[in-house]
Amino acid sequence: MGTRxxxxxxxxxxxxxFPVIMVVVGLSANRLAxxxxxxxxxxxxxxxxxxxxVVLPLALAxxxxxxxxxxxxxxxxxxxxxxxxxHVRLVPRLTGQRRAADKIAHR
Known part of the structure; x- marks a missing residue:
């Protein structure tokens, strides 16, 4: 069990x-496209x-x-x-547009 x-x-x-890399890939695709x-x-x-x-039933079998x-x-x-x-907190900051609630709070 220990090796598992x-x-x-x-x-x-x-x-x-993976999600860290996908942020970089997504932002890079944004710049390209x-x-x-x-x-x-x-x-x-x-x-x-x-x-x-989705694959959990297969894994259980x-x-x-x-x-x-x-x-x-x-x-x-x-x-x-x-x-x-x-991501919910980070991505809006990385995409350069804050959420509407953040904008209202900073007024």
Whole structure:
């Protein structure tokens, strides 16, 4: 069981790196395609989330020797949820337009 947890911790690093990389990719695509702010935000958000729960039934159907796969899928989902909370705060600042509530608060 210890080696399975160690393997899981290694992929958690990848799970964390992916949304960070996708912010850079999304902002770069914005510059290349000259997208508006809503399109840039949509690109970054949709690129950062992979719908890992779609494969959970498949992971649960695997033999016992591969049971760590289901845990990996659930872990990926949790990392994505935390990443999306961070994205909600970070992406509007990176795209150069604050939310309307922030603008009102700063008046």
């Amino acid at each position: 947890i160690a393997s899981l911790l290694l992929v958690v690093v990848l799970y964390i790196a 000259r997208l508006d702010v809503p399109a840039t935000r949509a690109l970054v958000f949709s690129g950062s989330v992979r719908n890992s729960l 695997l033999p016992e020797s591969l049971s760590v796969a289901a845990l990996a899928v659930v872990t990926q989902t949790l990392v994505e949820l935390v990443g999306m909370v961070i």
